Amino acid sequence: MPRASETLWELAQAAAERGGDAEGAADKALLFLGSKAGGKTTIILRCLDREEIPKPTLALEYTFGRRAKGHNTPKDIAHFWELGGGTSLLELIQIPITSDNIKTFAIVLVLDLSKPNELWPTMESLLQVTRNHLNKLITKLGKTNPKVATEIQEKMWNNIQKDHPDYELIDPFPIPLVIIGSKYDIFHEFDSEMRKIICKTLRFVSHYYGASLVFTGKPDTLLLKARILINHLAFGFDRSKSVSVDQNKPLFIPAGLDSLSQIGPPPASDSDIGKLYAHTPLDLWKKVYEKTFPPMRNSDLKDSKDPALDPQYAEYEIDAMRTQKNQELEQYKRNASKSWKEMELES
Numbered sequence: 589m590p591r592a593s594e595t596l597w598e599l600a601q602a603a604a605e606r607g608g609d610a611e612g613a614a615d616k617a618l619l620f621l622g623s624k625a626g627g628k629t630t631i632i633l634r635c636l637d638r639e640e641i642p643k644p645t646l647a648l649e650y651t652f653g654r655r656a657k658g659h660n661t662p663k664d665i666a667h668f669w670e671l672g673g674g675t676s677l678l679e680l681i682q683i684p685i686t687s688d689n690i691k692t693f694a695i696v697l698v699l700d701l702s703k704p705n706e707l708w709p710t711m712e713s714l715l716q717v718t719r720n721h722l723n724k725l726i727t728k729l730g731k732t733n734p735k736v737a738t739e740i741q742e743k744m745w746n747n748i749q750k751d752h753p754d755y756e757l758i759d760p761f762p763i764p765l766v767i768i769g770s771k772y773d774i775f776h777e778f779d780s781e782m783r784k785i786i787c788k789t790l791r792f793v794s795h796y797y798g799a800s801l802v803f804t805g806k807p808d809t810l811l812l813k814a815r816i817l818i819n820h821l822a823f824g825f826d827r828s829k830s831v832s833v834d835q836n837k838p839l840f841i842p843a844g845l846d847s848l849s850q851i852g853p854p855p856a857s858d859s860d861i862g863k864l865y866a867h868t869p870l871d872l873w874k875k876v877y878e879k880t881f882p883p884m885r886n887s888d889l890k891d892s893k894d895p896a897l898d899p900q901y902a903e904y905e906i907d908a909m910r911t912q913k914n915q916e917l918e919q920y921k922r923n924a925s926k927s928w929k930e931m932e933l934e935s
Contacts, residue, residue, distance in 0.1 A: 622698030624674030645672030666822035701775035747844035760798030772805030
């Protein structure tokens with residue numbers, strides 16, 4: 589029984605950490621992160637069949653959905669967390685995912701295809717911080733609950749068959765990962781060579797991390813494939829085995845169904861590749877990609893807008909009090925300045 593003083597936030601976090609019911613069936617949870625204004629909220633709402641108009645996500649938001657797998661069966665619950673602000677709030681990633689619920693979590697990374705120069709730094713920052721946090725939790729579990737730590741490490745390889753030709757060449761993400769390329773309707777108008785570089789690069793990154801890859805955009809019918817992947821992670825529905833790798837169409841490649849031989853080498857000449865110094869295959873693809881799409885500086889990706897001034901969060905009484913406090917602060921500064929000048933004159 590929840591305490592009367594508990595907030596919705598506290599209840600949401602408790603539900604996510606509980607991760608199961610009396611019969612031991614674990615509720616699934618997904619953390620959506622990615623490009624600022626990349627369409628994360630829209631994707632969540634459409635996957636939950638909600639027709640609301642999406643609002644910008646301020647920091648870390650929570651909602652949940654229910655689905656029944658068949659008639660006369662109880663509905664499963666899935667928890668949906670969304671990190672706002674692009675790469676500006678990385679420290680919040682550790683809030684929803686804990687050592688108690690890591691087994692039930694999946695990551696959905698949404699990348700704005702219409703902004704290719706921001707794509708790699710956004711992807712790299714978010715996946716790096718998330719992976720570091722997950723690795724710390726798994727290391728901790730290795731000491732406190734070795735069985736669960738082993739289960740997580742074995743599950744990482746679930747989507748890659750042992751006889752897959754790339755089995756020894758990839759580095760699966762610690763928990764299930766879906767990469768969504770959003771705003772395909774804008775991306776589709778790009779030059780064909782630009783589209784080729786972006787498609788091949790995202791195919792490589794997804795395959796390297798053992799992730800699924802899907803492109804979405806307007807109209808909403810383009811969201812259907814993304815819904816299939818998300819419903820699979822959230823509610824255990826069957827995963828589609830269809831594949832679309834044609835760069836002239838929206839990509840759809842479930843985890844484990846691509847290969848390095850199909851993706852091909854990085855999109856650059858042999859002489860250019862020979863001039864690049866890279867430690868890993870991932871680093872090589874990064875350098876090739878950034879030759880065509882120089883990255884934005886991290887400072888350019890930060891959200892510098894003051895949320896307190898955002899009209900969507902307006903509250904008359906609080907805003908009036910804030911205005912009054914600001915005026916008092918300015919008056920204090922003027923008085924302090926005046927008194928210091930008087931002290932200087934007296935001395």
